[in-house]
Amino acid sequence: MSATDTFRLLHVDDDPAVLDLTSSFLDRELGWEVTTLTETSPEAALSRVADDADADVDCIISDYDMPAMDGLAFFEAVREHGITTPFILYTGKGSEEIASRALNAGVTGYFQKGGPDQQRRLANRVEQVLDDRRTQAVADRYSTVIEALGYPVYVVDADGRFEFVNESFAELTGYDRETIIGSLPSLIKDDAAVERAESELGGILSADGPDSSQFEVDIVPKEGDPIRCRDHMAALPYDGECFEGSVGILRDVSAERRRRRELDYRTRAMDEAPTGITMTDPSRADNPMIYVNDAFVEMTGYDREAALDRNCRFLQGPDTDSEPVETLNEAIEAGEPATVTLRNYRRDGEPFWNRVSIAPLRDDDGEVARWVGFQEDVTEYRRYRRRLERQNERLERFAGVLSHDLRNPLTVAAGELELAKCATEAGHEHLDAVADAHARIEALIDDLLTLARDTDGDMDREALSLPTMVTRCWSDIETRDATLRVETERTVNAESRRFRRLLTNLLGNAVEHGGDDVVVTVGETDGGFYVADDGPGIPESERDRIFEAGYSTDEGGTGFGLEIVREFVDVHGWTVDVTESADGGARFDVRGVDAT
Structure with missing residues (x-):
């Protein structure tokens, strides 16, 4: 039943004239629309309310003195059927004894029949009953809604003690309802929370205060950490200055606070990111920007007021290439991510290169x-890349000069030198010195070409047997009386040509500096492999410099052998260190190797 429903009354009296008169009088006096059902027989009335599921009534009015069953017997029969409808005894045969019996039995009201004044008294009592019924119906509906939502509900009386809490409230606090009811709010709140609630209630009760207040408060459960809740508090209805208490609904917002905090962190991360971040709304005309971060403002010179609610094409200018713009438009049309680099313009007109990546965010x-x-x-990056390209072009031209323009005359000089040696019977020591110089120049050219051309480019790795590669490299160098020991069966994942040169340089370095009868050992470690010798070793003070370009302790060396080792190690993503070997010589450890 809602407040707008028609109320239904059942009037039982063995006199039809009384029924008609009372019905007319109630229609006139009551403030709500009512339908009065009448019965002259208590038995028929009982059958009507007890057996007919559709015969629900809001109030029963009954005579006392009726054939077969008096009004009190009818009342008791109604209650025996579990019907709790308000019951008013309206009788012409009144007495103090009947009144006492009726009130003791629990009737809602007792009135004697009479003139208009008695009719009005009856109407007033019926109106009170219907008002209570309406209020109860509304309360029941609100209670059903609240229980369905599962929110904790409480009522605090005028003395500040819990008068009512529902099961959801008990579950939230961990206390049973019997413990909570009659207790002070300090049972579940600390002093600060109690003071906050009292302050909010004081505001509600003030002459110009709000009808209700919402505020956050920590609820301290019987066990566990405090629970952050939002308290929606209001005062119970009261007349005059007689405050009757307050009512409130709690809502656990701890998860909401965590989500809000995480959202705040993400928003701050976007705001403070070093990369420009924008967000657009495709549901609006022209897909305008609705968010730009600080980096975007700094990069473009446009503040938020100038950038928001505009399509980002305002960054384009006269030299913006149409191709990347079209790529972005096609990606947006297809709902797919895309990345392009295009020329944009800052607010002051300065052009810059902008690498733009876009991605769609989809709803459920x-x-x-x-x-x-x-x-x-990426303006500086593009400038750097262009400088690097020009530098590489010059390096390639330099390599060409080394490979062709310098090697050709060197080859001619070596040939002429050989002829001169054949034609000269004495004084070969001077010609031999020239031949040594030619050999050193040849080695230097070879190392420089290696550094210029082989320390960059694609890496086509393959599984290589370390013992096999070591043996091959050993055969490529002048070993004199040196001895090789291979103490590993490891396989490494490497680029064949560069790895072979790396090993050759390490082995050659050991032979060159270790002495004629040096013992060179190649073994494995947890992170790779090592090449060690039993020669004189490398002083600790010199170890940090040996990988520098041009560094050599041999007058005939190029100084690029170990530089090539370091470069090829870097190309593979490995590391190399030099220490002292177990025999006091030099040991080179190559780590980070993908090996089995």
């Missing part, structure tokens, strides 16, 4: 709700 239905863009100023 799979529709694109937002586009997020990442923008990075």
Whole structure:
């Protein structure tokens, strides 16, 4: 029943004239629309309310003196059927004894029949009953809604003690309802929370205060950590200055606070990110930007007021290439991510190169709700890349000069030197010195070409047997009386040509500096392999310099052998260190190797 429903009354009296008169009088006096059902027989009335499921009534009015069953017997029969409808005894045969019996039995009201004044008294009592019924119906509906929502509900009386709490409230606090009811709020709140609630209630009760208040408070459960809740508090209705208490609904917002905190962290991360971040709304005309971060403002010179609610094409200018712009438009049309680099313009007109990446953010239905863009100023990077390209071009030309323009005359000089040696019977020591110089120049050219051309480029790795590669490299060098020991069966994942040169340089370095009868050992470690010798070793003070370009302790050396080792190690993503071997010589450890 709602407040707008028609109320239904059942009037039982063996006199039809009384029924008609009372019905007319109630229709006139009551403030609500009512339907009065009448019965002249208590038995028929009982059958009507007890057996007919559709005969629900809001109030029963009954005569006392009726054939077969008096009004009190009818009342008791109604209650025996479990019907709790308000019951008013309205009788012409009144007495103090009947009144006492009726009130003791629990009737809602007792009135004697009479003139208009008695009729009005009856109407007033019926109106009170219907008002209570309406209020109870509304309360029941609100209670059903609240229970369905599962919110904890409490009522605190005028003395500040819990008068009512529901099961959800008990579950939230961990106390049973019997413990909570009659207790002070300090049972579940600390002093600060109690003071906050009292302050909010004081505001509600003030002359110009709000009808209700919402505020956050920590609820301290019987066990566990405090629970952050939002308290929606209001005062119970009261007349005059007679405050009757307060009512409130709690809502656990601890998870909401965590989500809000995480959202705040993410928002701050976007705001403070070093890359320009934008967000657009495709549901609006022209897909305008609805968010830009600080880096975007700094990069473009446009403040938020100038950038928001505009399509980002305002960054384009006269020299913006149409191709990357079209790529972005096609990606947006297809709902797919894309990355392009295009020329944009700052607010002051200065051009810059902008690497733009866009990606769709979809809603639960799979529709694109937002586009997020990442923008990075790559102007300096492009300048650096162009400088590097020009440098590589010059390096390639230099390598060409070494390989062709310098080697050709060196080859001619070596040939002429050989002829001169054949034609000269004495004084070969001077010609031999020239031949040594030619050999050193040849080695230097070879090392420089290796550094210029072989320390960059694609890496086509393959599984290589370390013992096999060591043996091959050993055969490529002048070993004199040196001895090789291979103490590993390891396989490494490496690029064959560069790895072979790396091993050759390490082995050659050991032979060159270790002495004629040096013993060179190649073994494995947990992270790779090592090459060690039993020669004089490398002083600790010199170990940090041996990988520098041009460093050599041999007058005939190029100084690039170990530089090539370091470069090839770097190309593979490995590391190399030099220490003292177990025999006092030099040991080179190569680590980070993908080996089996």
